[in-house]
Each structure stands twice: as C-alpha cells, then as structure tokens.
Amino acid sequence: MGLTLKSTPAEDGFRMPAEFEPHAGCWMAWPERPDNWRLGAKPAQEAYAAVAAAIAESEPVTMAVSDAQFENCRALLPAEVRVVEISSDDAWIRDHGPTFVIGAGGRRGVDWHFNAWGGTDGGLYFPWDRDERVAAKVLEIEGDDRYRAPIVLEGGAIHVDGEGTVLTTEECLLNPNRNPDLSKEQIERVLLEYLGAEKVLWLGAGVFEDETDGHVDNLACFAAPGKVLLTWSDDEDDPQHAISHDARERLEAATDARGRSLEVVFLPSPGPLHISAEEAEGVDTGEDTQPRRAGDRLAASYVNFYLGNSGIVMPLLDPRHDEEAAAILRRTFPDREVVGVPAREILLGGGNIHCITQQVPAVPAPD
Amino acid sequence: MGLTLKSTPAEDGFRMPAEFEPHAGCWMAWPERPDNWRLGAKPAQEAYAAVAAAIAESEPVTMAVSDAQFENCRALLPAEVRVVEISSDDAWIRDHGPTFVIGAGGRRGVDWHFNAWGGTDGGLYFPWDRDERVAAKVLEIEGDDRYRAPIVLEGGAIHVDGEGTVLTTEECLLNPNRNPDLSKEQIERVLLEYLGAEKVLWLGAGVFEDETDGHVDNLACFAAPGKVLLTWSDDEDDPQHAISHDARERLEAATDARGRSLEVVFLPSPGPLHISAEEAEGVDTGEDTQPRRAGDRLAASYVNFYLGNSGIVMPLLDPRHDEEAAAILRRTFPDREVVGVPAREILLGGGNIHCITQQVPAVPAPD
Numbered sequence: 243m244g245l246t247l248k249s250t251p252a253e254d255g256f257r258m259p260a261e262f263e264p265h266a267g268c269w270m271a272w273p274e275r276p277d278n279w280r281l282g283a284k285p286a287q288e289a290y291a292a293v294a295a296a297i298a299e300s301e302p303v304t305m306a307v308s309d310a311q312f313e314n315c316r317a318l319l320p321a322e323v324r325v326v327e328i329s330s331d332d333a334w335i336r337d338h339g340p341t342f343v344i345g346a347g348g349r350r351g352v353d354w355h356f357n358a359w360g361g362t363d364g365g366l367y368f369p370w371d372r373d374e375r376v377a378a379k380v381l382e383i384e385g386d387d388r389y390r391a392p393i394v395l396e397g398g399a400i401h402v403d404g405e406g407t408v409l410t411t412e413e414c415l416l417n418p419n420r421n422p423d424l425s426k427e428q429i430e431r432v433l434l435e436y437l438g439a440e441k442v443l444w445l446g447a448g449v450f451e452d453e454t455d456g457h458v459d460n461l462a463c464f465a466a467p468g469k470v471l472l473t474w475s476d477d478e479d480d481p482q483h484a485i486s487h488d489a490r491e492r493l494e495a496a497t498d499a500r501g502r503s504l505e506v507v508f509l510p511s512p513g514p515l516h517i518s519a520e521e522a523e524g525v526d527t528g529e530d531t532q533p534r535r536a537g538d539r540l541a542a543s544y545v546n547f548y549l550g551n552s553g554i555v556m557p558l559l560d561p562r563h564d565e566e567a568a569a570i571l572r573r574t575f576p577d578r579e580v581v582g583v584p585a586r587e588i589l590l591g592g593g594n595i596h597c598i599t600q601q602v603p604a605v606p607a608p609d
Numbered sequence: 610m611g612l613t614l615k616s617t618p619a620e621d622g623f624r625m626p627a628e629f630e631p632h633a634g635c636w637m638a639w640p641e642r643p644d645n646w647r648l649g650a651k652p653a654q655e656a657y658a659a660v661a662a663a664i665a666e667s668e669p670v671t672m673a674v675s676d677a678q679f680e681n682c683r684a685l686l687p688a689e690v691r692v693v694e695i696s697s698d699d700a701w702i703r704d705h706g707p708t709f710v711i712g713a714g715g716r717r718g719v720d721w722h723f724n725a726w727g728g729t730d731g732g733l734y735f736p737w738d739r740d741e742r743v744a745a746k747v748l749e750i751e752g753d754d755r756y757r758a759p760i761v762l763e764g765g766a767i768h769v770d771g772e773g774t775v776l777t778t779e780e781c782l783l784n785p786n787r788n789p790d791l792s793k794e795q796i797e798r799v800l801l802e803y804l805g806a807e808k809v810l811w812l813g814a815g816v817f818e819d820e821t822d823g824h825v826d827n828l829a830c831f832a833a834p835g836k837v838l839l840t841w842s843d844d845e846d847d848p849q850h851a852i853s854h855d856a857r858e859r860l861e862a863a864t865d866a867r868g869r870s871l872e873v874v875f876l877p878s879p880g881p882l883h884i885s886a887e888e889a890e891g892v893d894t895g896e897d898t899q900p901r902r903a904g905d906r907l908a909a910s911y912v913n914f915y916l917g918n919s920g921i922v923m924p925l926l927d928p929r930h931d932e933e934a935a936a937i938l939r940r941t942f943p944d945r946e947v948v949g950v951p952a953r954e955i956l957l958g959g960g961n962i963h964c965i966t967q968q969v970p971a972v973p974a975p976d
Contacts, residue, residue: 244688309696312742321611325749327694329676375679382692383750 245387250435251352256345257438258352260404260464261549264604265301266349268550269380270294271598272307272315273333277531278367279591280524289587290333291318293548293555293595296581298322300550301601304383306335306376328379329372331358334593336459337396338373339600340380340388343438347608350387352436353377354395359454360419361394366453366592368530384602391436393429394420398457398597400433403464406440406499408433413447413456420455441499445489449473450481452541453532459596460543462489465507465574468498473543474508482511507574509567512542512560521590532592546594547571549601554578557585557594612754617802618719623712624805625719627771627831628916631971633716634669635917636747637661638965639682640700641675644898645734646958647891656954657700658685660915660922660962663948665689667917668968671750673702673743695746696739698725701960703826704763705737706967707744709753710805714975717754719803720744721762726821727786728761733820733959735897751969758803760796761787765824765964767800770831773807773866775800780814780823787822808866812856816840817848819908820899826963827910829856832874832941835865840910841875849878874941876934879909879927888957899959913961914938916968921945924952924961 273279273286294303298320306328307315316325330338340351358370381388401409415429430442448456462472470493475482493504519536544567547556554571558564571580588594640646640653661670665687673695674682683692707718725737748755768776782796797809815823829839837860842849860873886903911934914923921938925931931949938947955961
C-alpha cells in the first residue's frame with residue numbers, strides 16, 4: 243500500500259483480468275461540473291445513483307465524490323454504497339481511475355497518464371490535474387500497490403479477454419494527442435507489459451462522433467474469450483455503418499492470443515440520437531470545455547454496459563432498440579441478470595455506463 | 610456502512626473503549642493552513658510525518674489530506690501509512706473525527722457536532738464546514754455505521770477508562786460557546802448515552818491558556834482503570850499550579866464508575882513555553898483565525914501523548930523535562946516502548962500529539 247513499484251505487471255506475473263472474471267467491487271465517481279452536465283448535474287446524478295444501485299445488487303460499490311457534493315451524494319445513494327471523498331475534474335472513473343491487475347495472491351493497480359482525452363490538442367477540458375490523482379487515491383483505499391505506466395491511456399480505450407488478448411482502436415491509441423512520440427509497435431509493447439498480455443487486436447475507428455477519439459468500450463467488448471460484442475448499423479447512409487463493418491472484418495480476420503478465431507455478436511445501434519435544444523441550454527458555457535450544442539450527434543451504443551458479478555447493467559437509450567439489445571445481452575450472458583437503467587443523461591455528458599465504472603477484480607488465491 | 614443509526618450506543622450495548630485497549634489503527638489529518646501553521650505548515654508537516662511514522666510502528670496509520678496536499682503528503686510519509694483524501698479546515702482529527710464505540714462483534718462511530726472550539730463566540734476559525742464532514746467520511750472508509758450525537762463536543766474534551774468512567778472538564782463542556790441550552794446534568798446524560806458509560810468525573814479548568822477551552826486531553830488521562838496521569842506544576846507563581854492542584858483534589862476525592870479510588874501520577878509541566886517572534890512572523894494573518902503573537906504562552910503538556918498498541922508516542926517539548934516525563938511514562942506503561950517526537954511545531958498550532966490522532970479500536974469478537 244502506498245508503494246509505487248519500479249517493475250511492470252508482466253515482469254511480476256500480473257495480468258489484467260477480463261471484466262467477466264470475479265469482482266471484489268466496483269468504483270464510480272460522482273458527476274458535478276455544470277459545464278458538462280445539464281441543470282447543475284442533477285439529472286445525471288439521478289442516473290448515476292440508479293447505476294450504482296443496480297451494480298450494488300451484484301457487488302460492493304464505492305462512489306468517489308468531491309467534498310462539496312459529499313452530503314448530497316450520500317443522501318441520494320443507498321446505504322450499502324460506500325461514499326468516499328476524491329476530487330476529480332469529471333466523473334469518468336473508467337478513464338481516470340486505475341486499471342487493476344492480479345497475480346498470485348495479490349492485486350495491484352496501473353496508473354496511466356491522463357490528459358482529458360487529448361490534452362490541449364482536442365482534449366475535452368482544462369485542467370485535469372485532479373483527474374490525474376484519482377488512480378493513486380483509489381489504490382490507497384483499496385490497499386493495492388501501484389504501477390505508474392509511462393503512456394497516456396484511458397481505461398475505456400482497452401478491453402481484454404483475460405487470456406492474453408487486448409482489444410483497442412487505432413483512432414484513439416494512435417492519435418497524436420495521446421503519445422505522439424511513440425510508434426504503434428512501442429505502444430503495443432507498453433500495453434502488453436502493463437496489462438500482462440501477449441497480443442493486441444487493432445480495430446480502426448470508434449463509434450461515430452465519439453469525443454473520446456473512439457474508445458473501444460463504446461464500440462466492442464469481449465463477452466467471453468473468443469467472443470466479441472460489436473455495435474452495429476444496417477443503415478448504409480449512417481457513417482456508423484462503415485465503421486462497424488470495418489471492425490467486423492478486422493475481428494473476423496483475426497485470431498486471439500490463444501490462436502482462436504473470434505465469434506462476433508451484433509448489438510443494434512440506438513438512434514441516431516442528437517442533443518435537443520433544451521438539453522443544450524441546460525449546460526454552462528465554459529471556454530475550456532467541450533461545447534454541448536443542440537443538434538449534435540450523440541455517440542450512443544449499447545456496448546457501453548457494465549459486466550458485474552451477477553448482473554449486466556445496460557443503458558436504456560432508445561425505446562425502438564432497448565428491448566432487442568437487452569434480449570441479445572440476455573442470450574449472451576445467460577447466467578447474469580440484465581438490468582436496464584435510463585442513461586440518456588449519462589450519454590449527454592459524453593459516455594455511458596462502462597465509462598463511469600471501474601471493476602475491482604477479486605484477489606486470486608495464492609498459488 | 611453509510612448508515613446513520615437512530616438509536617444510541619448505550620441502547621445498543623456499545624461503549625467507547627479506553628485508549629489502552631487494543632487498536633485496529635490510528636487516523637491523523639495533515640496540517641496545511643498557513644494562517645495557523647508557520648512557514649506554509651512545512652515544519653508542522655515534518656512533525657506530523659514523524660508522529661505518523663512512530664505510530665506506524667505500533668499499528669496501521671491513515672492520514673487524511675486535502676487534494677492540494679495529496680502528493681506532497683504521500684511523498685513525506687512512509688509507504689506503510691495509508692493516505693486518503695479528506696478535506697478539513699484544520700488538522701485535529703481527535704476533535705473533528707469520530708469517537709469509536711464497540712459492542713458485541715461490531716464497531717461504530719459517534720459523530721459529534723463540531724464548531725471549531727467555540728463557534729462564533731471564541732472559536733478558533735471560521736468556517737468549519739469541512740471539519741464537520743470529516744467524521745462521516747472516516748466512517749465510510751472504515752465501513753462503520755454512524756451515530757449522530759446531539760451535542761457539540763470534541764474528542765479531546767473526553768477521556769474514558771473503558772469501564773464506565775468519563776473524565777472531562779467543566780471549563781470546556783460547560784462553556785456557553787458549546788451547548789448553551791443544556792444543563793450540566795443534560796450534558797452528562799448525553800455523554801453517558803453516547804459513550805456507553807455510567808459516571809462522569811468533572812475536573813475544573815484545563816491547562817492554562819489552552820485555546821480549546823481546557824480540553825481534558827491536555828491536562829489528564831487514564832493510564833489504566835483507577836489510574837490517572839496529571840500534568841503538574843510545583844511553581845506556585847505559575848497559574849498552572851492552582852489548576853493542577855484543583856484537579857488533583859477532585860481526582861483524589863472521587864471514585865470511578867466501579868467504586869475505585871483513583872491513583873494520581875504526576876507528569877512535570879514543560880516550560881513555561883512561549884511563542885517566539887520568529888515563530889509568530891511565519892504565520893499568515895487571517896481575520897477569522899486565532900492570532901499567533903510573539904510572547905503568547907503555549908499550553909504545553911506531556912499528557913498530550915498517543916497511547917498505541919505497542920508504543921507511547923510522546924511530545925518532546927523542553928529539554929529540561931523531556932527525560933523526566935519519558936521516565937515516568939516508561940514506569941507507567943512498562944509493556945510499551947516510549948518514543949519521543951519533537952513536537953514544538955505541533956504545539957505552536959494549538960495542541961499536541963493526542964489532539965492530532967484518533968485511535969480506531971479493534972472489533973471485539975462476537976459474544
């Protein structure tokens with residue numbers, strides 16, 4: 243605890259487990275900033291509270307919150323959710339929180355560098371210094387030692403199958419606003435070293451208009467080793483069509499770290515959905531934050547769900563597709579309950595349920 | 610966890626254990642405000658770090674710290690000290706933190722109301738809203754349910770023997786700047802109810818010029834059931850002489866909750882000590898904070914030590930008396946190591962080692 247290790251997870255025999263492996267709990271961070279969340283973040287807070295309550299049915303949940311919002315947050319959450327003060331610049335713990343790795347008898351955290359999805363070259367706000375401290379603070383409370391990874395990366399930019407394979411996108415990881423001095427091969431090496439993995443599968447672009455520069459966790463995820471869920475569009479006029487088809491081709495042509503071909507399961511795309519004038523008006527104007535304009539397309543996707551121990555917590559985004567998406571998830575995860583939470587307010591802030599959560603894997607038994 | 614109980618500790622069979630009973634750990638809070646701590650709190654931070662390191666030899670230590678000081682605090686503390694973000698208005702967790710109580714198989718926390726040692730009528734700073742939230746935040750992290758006590762009280766204003774007896778002072782608890790609408794009997798009732806105790810022993814005044822309005826933890830403490838350590842002065846010209854003699858008379862005339870007479874052990878008073886001009890100059894001027902003036906007497910006392918599982922961490926305050934005080938503490942606690950830490954910088958801020966610590970009792974085995 244409190245220790246920053248000089249070694250790497252791969253050197254120490256640690257690996258990032260898949261999200262479908264057992265969890266000890268889940269972290270979230272409370273939304274607050276009025277220049278990203280409409281109406282003083284009150285509708286978003288209600289949505290976050292509903293997500294926390296749904297995940298708490300599956301595993302223990304901790305909510306990180308600023309001092310200013312501590313009492314309000316505590317009052318809005320069920321008593322079984324632990325509430326702790328951790329300052330942040332916004333509420334995306336998948337991206338500014340730690341990535342946990344496990345090894346014989348232990349758990350540690352990887353603390354990536356964070357630059358608010360692109361720094362001063364297309365990032366979403368300035369400054370982001372409080373975000374940068376979140377991962378270390380989470381690790382202190384979990385009592386886990388820390389690796390400080392030498393690259394800019396957000397947790398939402400990667401998925402793993404827990405058996406050596408990493409899934410990511412070129413749009414994000416090769417974006418010059420993240421690690422401009424590193425080649426694709428150098429980035430791969432760091433990923434494999436800090437995730438304890440053996441092979442990176444590269445998709446191209448993320449979901450259309452995704453302001454994270456195409457995080458994979460909004461596009462595709464592992465449902466099991468050898469099985470990938472992919473957001474899909476049959477509408478040839480929608481730019482998402484070409485993106486999803488390209489991802490499908492890459493996935494179907496690939497083999498994973500164990501040499502398996504991948505089964506691809508399609509989830510329908512919601513919408514297209516757009517910000518309404520009323521929604522845009524509720525957001526404060528900030529010179530250094532991403533504007534929220536009426537008519538802007540929202541990067542909505544059902545892939546952006548949380549995979550808990552006993553439940554899938556999925557975003558409800560579009561009555562025309564919610565039930566179809568839920569049915570596919572129920573078939574894909576027959577041992578888990580699929581729980582839908584109204585999530586448009588989270589989507590309006592720039593992400594969804596996977597982006598606002600971070601699983602803490604269970605500590606494996608000693609060898 | 611996260612639950613505020615409607616009952617009281619006494620109703621639930623819970624009691625505050627004595628400080629000499631087994632601990633699960635110890636909390637502290639990091640000094641920072643430049644209008645109380647000289648030179649930007651750097652000398653005080655060094656002293657707090659030394660106290661934390663000394664207590665960490667005895668039991669696990671957690672340091673609460675603001676976001677702004679997180680990285681600096683983490684860098685100055687040994688890796689085994691857990692560092693967590695908790696905002697506060699100053700660094701006296703004995704007084705703004707929870708008082709822990711234990712019962713069959715469980716531990717809970719009492720969250721007293723806090724008004725910065727006197728509110729707008731002689732309190733030491735304004736505002737104190739962040740202090741008011743500290744206890745609840747500590748309890749969230751400890752996973753302990755919370756009692757919200759209906760009076761203003763600081764943890765430093767009470768000591769218990771763990772066997773039904775509470776020791777306190779009239780100067781503090783009957784001060785109209787704490788609970789002006791309650792009689793002495795009403796305050797006694799609340800104390801007994803929330804500490805799970807049966808008898809209150811009232812001392813009169815606290816240490817001379819103690820800005821807390823005479824906290825007992827700077828004047829006297831239980832070393833064991835039936836045994837009290839008292840700060841002492843043989844100098845008839847020192848106002849502390851009469852205070853200590855009055856306390857001795859009251860203690861020697863009293864019996865505790867079990868009907869025992871009390872043995873009183875004297876600890877010499879340091880000094881008298883006063884703030885130097887150089888020390889006073891290093892403190893920022895704040896309109897709403899207690900001024901630090903050259904020549905002001907410091908309320909120095911060796912009673913203000915921490916009683917850890919395996920060690921006594923005592924303040925070193927005056928080379929003319931440090932060794933004598935240490936020798937008395939060694940005789941009083943023959944099974945514990947007595948460790949001295951230079952503590953003048955803590956004293957300059959208005960208290961000492963007991964004031965800046967809060968023990969977390971071990972959870973007793975289920976009945």
